Amino acid sequence: QQGDPVEAPAFLAASYACQRNTPQPGHNTLLTAALSVLAESAELNGDEGRGLAFRRSEGLLRSLDRRVQGLAELRGLPCLGDHSRRVIQDLLENGVSSEVEETKSSPRYKAMKLLTGIFGVGVKTAKRWFTEGICSLAQLETSGHSLNAAQQAGVCYYTDLNQPVSREEADAVSVMVEGVVHSVLPGARVTLAGGFRRGKMSGHDVDFLITHPDEGKEEGLIHKIIACLESRGLLLYQQNTRNTYRESAKGAGRPSSSMDRFERCFSIFKLTNDSSYTADNGTGSGGRPWRAVRVDLVVSPISQFAFALLGWTGSKLFERETRRWAVRERSMSLSSHALYDRNQERYLRASSEEEIFAHLGLEYVSPTGRNA
Ligand code: DGT
Ligand code: MG
Numbered sequence: 001q002q003g004d005p006v007e008a009p010a011f012l013a014a015s016y017a018c019q020r021n022t023p024q025p026g027h028n029t030l031l032t033a034a035l036s037v038l039a040e041s042a043e044l045n046g047d048e049g050r051g052l053a054f055r056r057s058e059g060l061l062r063s064l065d066r067r068v069q070g071l072a073e074l075r076g077l078p079c080l081g082d083h084s085r086r087v088i089q090d091l092l093e094n095g096v097s098s099e100v101e102e103t104k105s106s107p108r109y110k111a112m113k114l115l116t117g118i119f120g121v122g123v124k125t126a127k128r129w130f131t132e133g134i135c136s137l138a139q140l141e142t143s144g145h146s147l148n149a150a151q152q153a154g155v156c157y158y159t160d161l162n163q164p165v166s167r168e169e170a171d172a173v174s175v176m177v178e179g180v181v182h183s184v185l186p187g188a189r190v191t192l193a194g195g196f197r198r199g200k201m202s203g204h205d206v207d208f209l210i211t212h213p214d215e216g217k218e219e220g221l222i223h224k225i226i227a228c229l230e231s232r233g234l235l236l237y238q239q240n241t242r243n244t245y246r247e248s249a250k251g252a253g254r255p256s257s258s259m260d261r262f263e264r265c266f267s268i269f270k271l272t273n274d275s276s277y278t279a280d281n282g283t284g285s286g287g288r289p290w291r292a293v294r295v296d297l298v299v300s301p302i303s304q305f306a307f308a309l310l311g312w313t314g315s316k317l318f319e320r321e322t323r324r325w326a327v328r329e330r331s332m333s334l335s336s337h338a339l340y341d342r343n344q345e346r347y348l349r350a351s352s353e354e355e356i357f358a359h360l361g362l363e364y365v366s367p368t369g370r371n372a
Contacts, residue, residue, distance in 0.1 A: 017372035120150030205294035311336030
């Protein structure tokens, strides 16, 4: 049987991740975890192109409906470059990839992972610190660098924030957020987005989208929510931005930058180990009766809600691929605010994610299938 090539079903040959159903966690976790390390290493080196190539390979493997046992089974499949195929071959033949093992144990990768694991620290800052010889929190502390407020919170709650958030904890945060939102604006709607909406059992944060069925009622809402959270002692840190999005004749929905422009709050919640919260790991580091959890709150006008929901559900690769599909295959610009048709020179409205997929000429993929 060895060497007998297995024909890939046609749907698996789709080259855009947004054309595929990708459930969680997939049948090839050994391979996808390895490619994810190489992608992350490239991203931490600032090599976006190389990172994306590994992410695409990883995404393709995640979507396969069976466990790959031989390289021949991957013949003819897109997204798998020579480098990825070499790594996959190594893993299939030896159970490990020397390149992945070397990457994981390299001082640079370890330091960059640790430093970018601090909330508020991006790749650029981490790189600068690493070149100064900073590889640990202790070295950062004695370096004399002054940290901004986000980074100070990041160092302070480092252990908690690097411990995955469980589904139970996300549900407990949902209860807190819904209580606060409904008390400051009755009728407002709170939707869990991000990885938890895709059915993941854990995540690095909890993402929420908030809207109100009457357009305009959501304006300024983020400040009311923050004030209420603070008065209840639920916030350890927050940084908010106001909505700066405006449509323009040239299609301001264009993703000229990956950041969107909603009213938004990056925060750290204080999740207390009380009756509404029953997770096993119910304490923070140091045995506190609470733990710190990263929470993102995004407020969207109802007219943009479908786009915001699609944009904030992820995965990151699924989002990138949907936008790439829109531009390359449909001459459209998709963002978390809008969809602009460059040929017709007009915005296409949508009140559901299904309508957006239809505008794009894509088959609908449910949130649990977007784990590319
Ligand atoms: P996680 O939290 O690591 O378990 O995984 P996710 O998939 O929840 O990732 P997360 O929380 O970083 O982001 C959720 C989705 O939200 C992601 O697919 C892309 C989107 N997103 C995150 N940050 C931004 C942003 O600044 N602008 C826009 N437009 N989208 C963002
Ligand atoms: Mg998330």
